[in-house]
Amino acid sequence: ATQTATAVDSKFLNSPWGEIQVGKETLTDFVFSDVESWADAPAVTCGASGRSYDYGMTRMMIERCACALAGPLKLAPGERLGLILPNIPEFVVLIHGAMRAGLVVTFANPLYTADEIRRQFSDCNVKAIATIEMFMPVAQEVGKSLKDYKGTIWVGGDDDKTKGIYGLKSLLMADHEADLPKVDCDEVCLIPYSSGTTGMPKGVMLTHKNLVSNLKQTQCPKMMKYEGEKGKGDVLLTVPPFFHIYGFNGILNYNLKLGYHIVTMPRFTPDDYIKCLVEYQPTTLFVVPSLLAFLATHPLVKKEHLQWVETIMVGAAPTTDSMLEKFLLKCEKTKDQIKLLQGYGMTESSPVTLMTPYEYPYSKVGSVGQLVPSTQARVVSITTGEMLGPHKSGELWLRGPQVMKGYWNNEAATKETVDSDGWLHTGDVAYYDEEFYFYIVDRTKELIKVKGNQVSPTEIENIIMERPEVADVAVVGVPDPLAGEVPRAFVVLKPKQKLTDKDVCDLVASKLTRYKHLDGGVVFLDAIPRNAAGKIMRNELKVLGYKKKP
Numbered sequence: 448a449t450q451t452a453t454a455v456d457s458k459f460l461n462s463p464w465g466e467i468q469v470g471k472e473t474l475t476d477f478v479f480s481d482v483e484s485w486a487d488a489p490a491v492t493c494g495a496s497g498r499s500y501d502y503g504m505t506r507m508m509i510e511r512c513a514c515a516l517a518g519p520l521k522l523a524p525g526e527r528l529g530l531i532l533p534n535i536p537e538f539v540v541l542i543h544g545a546m547r548a549g550l551v552v553t554f555a556n557p558l559y560t561a562d563e564i565r566r567q568f569s570d571c572n573v574k575a576i577a578t579i580e581m582f583m584p585v586a587q588e589v590g591k592s593l594k595d596y597k598g599t600i601w602v603g604g605d606d607d608k609t610k611g612i613y614g615l616k617s618l619l620m621a622d623h624e625a626d627l628p629k630v631d632c633d634e635v636c637l638i639p640y641s642s643g644t645t646g647m648p649k650g651v652m653l654t655h656k657n658l659v660s661n662l663k664q665t666q667c668p669k670m671m672k673y674e675g676e677k678g679k680g681d682v683l684l685t686v687p688p689f690f691h692i693y694g695f696n697g698i699l700n701y702n703l704k705l706g707y708h709i710v711t712m713p714r715f716t717p718d719d720y721i722k723c724l725v726e727y728q729p730t731t732l733f734v735v736p737s738l739l740a741f742l743a744t745h746p747l748v749k750k751e752h753l754q755w756v757e758t759i760m761v762g763a764a765p766t767t768d769s770m771l772e773k774f775l776l777k778c779e780k781t782k783d784q785i786k787l788l789q790g791y792g793m794t795e796s797s798p799v800t801l802m803t804p805y806e807y808p809y810s811k812v813g814s815v816g817q818l819v820p821s822t823q824a825r826v827v828s829i830t831t832g833e834m835l836g837p838h839k840s841g842e843l844w845l846r847g848p849q850v851m852k853g854y855w856n857n858e859a860a861t862k863e864t865v866d867s868d869g870w871l872h873t874g875d876v877a878y879y880d881e882e883f884y885f886y887i888v889d890r891t892k893e894l895i896k897v898k899g900n901q902v903s904p905t906e907i908e909n910i911i912m913e914r915p916e917v918a919d920v921a922v923v924g925v926p927d928p929l930a931g932e933v934p935r936a937f938v939v940l941k942p943k944q945k946l947t948d949k950d951v952c953d954l955v956a957s958k959l960t961r962y963k964h965l966d967g968g969v970v971f972l973d974a975i976p977r978n979a980a981g982k983i984m985r986n987e988l989k990v991l992g993y994k995k996k997p
């Protein structure tokens with residue numbers, strides 16, 4: 448049975464799933480509100496080392512962490528903590544400890560270069576960093592360049608007060624006196640970075656209310672029927688990073704709230720992943736399309752490895768019907784035996800706005816689902832600005848309590864992205880059918896998605912423009928069977944200048960993390976197509992780029 452009833456007028460669509468009660472809880476209080484019911488059950492286990500904390504212990508460590516951040520580290524409410532962490536159990540302790548202390552967290556990909564992390568952490572005034580041994584040199588280097596820096600928290604290491612280093616274990620062991628603040632749900636607690644529709648990555652200000660609303664929306668009993676399932680011993684094996692909004696709110700908090708046992712992997716390798724499948728027998732997998740492709744097609748993955756899986760959620764980039772079919776074939780299971788869910792989201796919307804309901808009609812497998820509760824949509828003609836009817840593609844606009852407060856320190860970008868009526872202009876092209884299922888078909892924004900990771904063309908273009916030989920440059924995404932998309936640079940050289948494609952690729956590789964490298968190659972052109980306003984005509988380049996092999 449599909450839900451079809453929805454209030455539609457000519458201006459916008461409402462969620463067919465009604466409304467949620469937007470609460471006043473902080474994120475940490477909400478996520479752990481049922482913890483007494485499963486205090487002894489495992490909460491987070493590191494799939495690599497076996498290090499594990501149960502729910503009661505996790506909650507206690509969060510409280511102690513909050514006191515330590517306010518006590519010895521002297522971080523005041525509203526100040527920023529930067530995380531440079533892979534997926535490890537202590538991620539939960541640090542991020543919720545910080546939020547419990549009224550701090551604002553920003554997280555970075557640990558594989559970012561020092562430049563990339565410094566740019567983000569100085570932009571939002573990070574005052575302390577938490578990391579593991581492998582990234583201590585980067586953290587210390589970045590920390591030195593930050594104003595009023597208060598210290599580095601070393602997960603798995605010891606104190607070295609002369610260098611401003613605090614071992615997490617000793618912070619948690621000592622009793623710190625601290626008056627923890629009463630945190631208001633309208634306060635910002637997280638600033639993840641997103642390039643949005645254009646330009647460099649920007650800080651996305653998310654409040655407790657934004658993030659809690661989104662958990663309530665995605666766990667709405669009517670839409671998801673999760674009520675009776677909580678705490679029944681489900682196991683989640685997860686790879687998507689907690690330093691991205693999908694990993695943090697869509698996966699980590701989502702499954703902690705349900706009392707699931709979360710198995711983390713600090714690093715993905717096929718062998719380690721399969722070992723974890725066998726050892727932990729997960730009932731639930733939350734993946735990005737490239738990981739789904741691995742499960743569906745990699746010869747090392749056998750149906751026995753997936754025999755416990757009941758639910759699989761795919762999000763953060765487009766997937767195809769045929770990949771979902773291949774996955775079912777690999778499992779040798781029918782659509783009735785495995786729940787295949789898809790979600791569509793954005794950092795700017797905490798992240799989920801569309802999701803396939805529990806009673807999923809599998810004939811709609813190419814759909815990213817319906818509006819989650821308390822969410823409204825418009826599909827707007829790109830040429831006329833009018834609201835479009837079913838089966839007509841236009842820009843997707845969304846509104847709801849999960850939409851960000853705005854971009855940090857960037858009013859112009861905020862105004863361009865969230866209009867005065869509260870509509871988030873997604874920069875994605877979508878249509879909906881008669882039953883109000885949505886289909887994402889294209890992107891008008893510049894963003895490139897490599898294995899679900901955001902790549903800002905502007906960031907790469909700025910680096911290439913630094914070369915004196917270069918007159919103009921544009922970067923676009925080109926399709927890739929494994930990664931979804933990869934960046935390709937179109938370069939115009941100044942007269943009589945020489946530069947090889949290898950020079951350009953090496954330059955980008957020396958400044959940016961691996962997935963931002965120019966795996967789509969370099970194409971030299973006489974001119975970059977630009978419109979009258981000087982804006983790069985990216986679609987034209989895409990058409991050109993798809994035809995020309997580098």
Ligand code: 4UV
Binds near residue numbers: 693
């Ligand atoms: O800002 P961001 O990096 O955010 C995300 C968040 C994704 C999700 C998806 C499902 C969940 O359940 C969840 O918790 C989080 O990716 O990138 C936003 C852009 O990524 C593309 C689209 O262009 C967004 O504007 N995108 C995200 N999900 C999908 C997608 C999808 N299912 N299909 C196609 N494109």
